[in-house]
Amino acid sequence: MKIQRINEEISLSRSVDSGTEEQRAIVQSIIEDVKTQGDEAVRKYTEAFDGIHLEQFAVSQEEINVAYTQIDTEMIAIIQEARDNIRDYHEHQLKASWMTTNENGTILGQKVTALDSVGLYVPGGTAAYPSSVLMNAVPASVAGVERIVMVSPPDKNGMIPPAVLVAANEAGITEIYKMGGAQAIAALAYGTESVKRVDKIVGPGNIFVALAKREVFGDVAIDMIAGPSEITVLADDSANANEVAADLLSQAEHDERAVSILVTTSESLANAVADEVTRQLELLPRKEIAAQSIATYGAIYIAGSMEQAIEVVNQLAPEHLEIMTANPFDLLGKIKHAGAIFLGRFSAEPVGDYFAGTNHVLPTNGTARFSSPLSVEDFQKKSSVIFYSQQAFEKNAKKIAAFARLEGLEAHARAIEERGANK
Amino acid sequence: MKIQRINEEISLSRSVDSGTEEQRAIVQSIIEDVKTQGDEAVRKYTEAFDGIHLEQFAVSQEEINVAYTQIDTEMIAIIQEARDNIRDYHEHQLKASWMTTNENGTILGQKVTALDSVGLYVPGGTAAYPSSVLMNAVPASVAGVERIVMVSPPDKNGMIPPAVLVAANEAGITEIYKMGGAQAIAALAYGTESVKRVDKIVGPGNIFVALAKREVFGDVAIDMIAGPSEITVLADDSANANEVAADLLSQAEHDERAVSILVTTSESLANAVADEVTRQLELLPRKEIAAQSIATYGAIYIAGSMEQAIEVVNQLAPEHLEIMTANPFDLLGKIKHAGAIFLGRFSAEPVGDYFAGTNHVLPTNGTARFSSPLSVEDFQKKSSVIFYSQQAFEKNAKKIAAFARLEGLEAHARAIEERGANK
Structure with a gap:
């Protein structure tokens, strides 16, 4: 891992993948087809891209029951506990309507209402991410959204992974459709015979999904379009190099474009972490991905002082920030820009990714300068009231x-x- | 004005002007020029589009002092009172950081931080809108944004209208630059020798400004891209036709594409309002614009019951909703989708446009289904905290x-x- 002293402005910003002309044209024509031909078009694209002909898109109660038999009881309990933690945390974000009154009779206020309906996109492919289902659906449910719809591409047998179905059911999702890609986004935005349109679409996806979300934006609301994940660890000489290295690698295994950065005041920690990253990397099942990410985007910065280190962190505005210093709470007030702040050595990033209750959908690529974690507020809206x-x-x-x-x-x-x- | 009974689903949605290929190409090349050549490019485009060569873009304290001498003292006091009302209302939107603690030592929370910097675009041209300056700048100031920058195109003499400068000064804006169009948006997004870049750009503008905001979106945050304004009046037979007609016309004078709709349970009111609109229209200085808007987008819907009328209102999800019924508060709980809700005959829309304190930047074109008025929250962001x-x-x-x-x-x-x- 590269080690360098700080001598210029540092920025996380990578170029955002905005797709090729060809990809955009494909997405536009898929959306147009779904708009005009509804289910028939979705069926055609599902056959072409997912390799399965489906008469029925809706997941049945029977399929959900079967999914429960395929997941360990202990694992189901963990999913339920994570869901409860996420619900508890997000309930603190609920906003009430309010008003002010004046003796002359003026009443001003703000009426808070939940969105009527939300669509959640869940990617398919090899990895199934039930945590992502919880992180998107629970805040919508806490906000009071009545209709939460999930779409996810089916595999070649027309199935959705059981862990995803269990998480969806536990999160209170009542409508699940086997459809993916731009065709699913179009179905959510404009409706088909099977799927009623929704007011907002959330959740991650590949470049076709991202382009489709951009395309329908305005007709429906969308969440942010997430870039590759990042972690920045801010550490002094009290930090444990093994732990820091493990955390950097947990980010790097996500994606070749993930970014893992250590900012430290300790040269000896810098050297020890670099060695540990090399050692632990070899032992990882996803080592090709992680090695590529570390080689391209990994960096260790040695700061001359904690003040300088904090300045670098604020410049980076990282998605995840771990503070592994002797007194991490001392520094909390100085952090201006970060999606999520993990304090101390026992607050490893996976604690927040899966379990603590905070949301793991966070602003990437330096956008923590102006964006916030996904929250209940993303599923509510307000009306001004004037009397x-x-x-x-x-x-x-x-x-x-x-x-x-x-x-x-x-x-x-x-x-x-x-x-x-x-x- | 057309009068019709309700017999199908009614929607406000008009197509959003997303510009021509040519306009987009122009905007892209302006942005590229400003990115690479900074002030020199801004100077070139200011000369080309605004007809004035400017060495210096910043408005001086002296120019602000002169502006104060050009505006009536009484008018300045009205601007100040409006600003105070806007500040009072928006202070209720301020969110505090919060945390929860658990006996086992877990601490979870949310840290609220103001954006570092915000750029406010103020359109030029014939009409000057000081109210728009207040509505955008005051919430940013209440949020705690340290650097609030305003840009506005200069007239042929290199001046910005005095009412705009006075409003900017009263709203606490400390940096004002004479630049407009896509070149001003690019300067705010990427910085030039004169203007340091900002984190978020807000404020309305013409199609070039709107396209430029879309283009820089992601590198900086932007507010919503507003469509033409709308009003829906919900009235029973207790409403006064003169007042309803005047309110419909106050919307129609904004823009040929503005939408003015009356939904009523009273056939006699419907007829009386139609007549009054015709009569009052003739007396308006902006009657060409208003007549065009009423002819194209104006409508009076007669509902069979108040329930049906409310259903129509929720389908429309109007930017402005006036409830002019005998007991307007009875209906407030039933309104699900509206940008701002004005209750009773003394709460005419201009009360909120200018003075009461609520924000006049509101979701248009049916987007009140999922969007909110501009607020303090648009100038703050959150970080999750996990210990x-x-x-x-x-x-x-x-x-x-x-x-x-x-x-x-x-x-x-x-x-x-x-x-x-x-x-």
Whole structure:
């Protein structure tokens, strides 16, 4: 792993994959087909891309029952406990409607409402990610969304992995469809005979899914389009090199484009971590992926002081930040930009990925400068509420009309003057 | 104005103007030029589009002082009172960081931080909109954003309208630059010699500004891209036709594509409003615009019952909803989708546009189904905070490792097993 002293501005930003012209054209024509031909088009693309002909897209209760028999009872209990932790944490994010009142009769407020319906995309392929199902569905459920729909591409036998079905059922998802790719996004956005349209689409996917989400954005809401995952570890000489190395590698195994960075004030830790990464890497089943990620994007930065180290962290605005210093809480107030902050050596990133209750859908690629973890708020929206009594109105009518005229909007001024004692 | 009974699903959705290929190409090349040539490129485009050569883009304190002499003292006081009302309302939206603690030592929380910097685009042209400056800048200031930058195209004399400068100064904006169009958006997104880059860009603009915001989205955050404005009035036979008509026209004068709709249970009101619209329209200075909007998008729907009327309102999900019924608060709980809800005859839309304190930047084109008014939250972001004590860790380590292995992520499991008593 490269070790370097800090001597210039450091940024995480990698170019975002915005697809080729050809990919965009494919996605546009799939969406158009689903819009005009509905299920028939979804069926055609499912046959072409997933290699299976499906008459029925909906997953049956029977299939869910079978899934439960295929997962260890102990594992089901762990999924349930994780779900409960996620629910507990996210319940703190619930916002109430509120209002203010004034003696002159003015009432102003904000009415909070859940979205009516949400669609959750769950990728298929070799790895099944039940944790991702929980992280997306539980906040929607806590927000009060009545209709939570999941779509996921079927395998060649027309099946969805049992762990994903169990997680979906435990998260309170009531509609599950076997469809994937751009055709599934189009079905969620515009509806087909089988699937009623939804108001928002969330969840990760490959480049075709990402492009389709961009394409339907505006007609429905979408969540952020996530980039490859990152971790930054901020450590002093109290940190354990084995643990730091293991954490860096846990990020690197995700993806060749994942980023693992150590920022430390300790040269000896820097050297020890570099050695440990090399040693542990050899023992990993996904070592090709992890090695590629570490070689391309891995870095160890030695800072001259903790202040400089923190400055680097804020420049990076990492998705995951682990603070492994003697007194990690001392530094919390200084961290301005990070998706999730893990404090101390027992708060390893997988604690938050799976179990603690915080959300693992986090802003990547430096966007923690302006974005937040997925939360209950992403599934609620607000309406402003305005009530003026006659008294409040008459006190302010002239001022409001004057402001409208300052902007040249005469009909606005007249709408005021049509009313009340001024009339 | 067309009067019709409701007999099918009604939707506000109009196609969103996503620009021509040519417009997109122009915007891309302007952005590229500003990225590579900085101020020089901005200077070139300012000369080409705004007809003025500027050596210096920054507005000086002297120019602001002069602006104050050009605006009526009474008008300045109205702007200040509106700003105070907006600040009071938005202070209720401020979120605090929070945490939960558990006896086993677990601490989970959410750290709320303001964005470092925000850029506000203010359109030029004939109409100056100081209210829009307040509505965008005050929430950013309440959120705690340290650097609020405004850009606005100069007129042929290199000036920005005095009312806009006064509003900017009153809202606490400290940096103002004379630049507009795609070149200003690029300068905010990537920085030039004169302008340091910002983290988020907000504010309305023409199609070039909207396309430029879409283009830089991802590198910086942007607010929603607003469509033409809409009003829906929900009224029973207690409503006053003159007032309803005046309110519909106040929307229609904005834009030929503005939408003004009355939904009512009263046939006599429907007829009276149609007549009043015709009468009042003739008296408006912007009657060409308003007449065009009413002819194309105006509609009066007669509902068979208040329940049906409310259903229509929720289908429309209007930007502005006025409830002009005998007991408007009776209906508030039934409204699911609206940007802002104005209750009763003294809560005319201009009350909220200018003065009451709620935000006038609202979701348009049916997006109130999933979007919210501009708020303090748009200028803050959150970081998850996770602390596990050794006790909490050891209690859960095996479960976390098992979950990671269920997903095939061995390095995640090992990061857990590197630690604690399991080691």
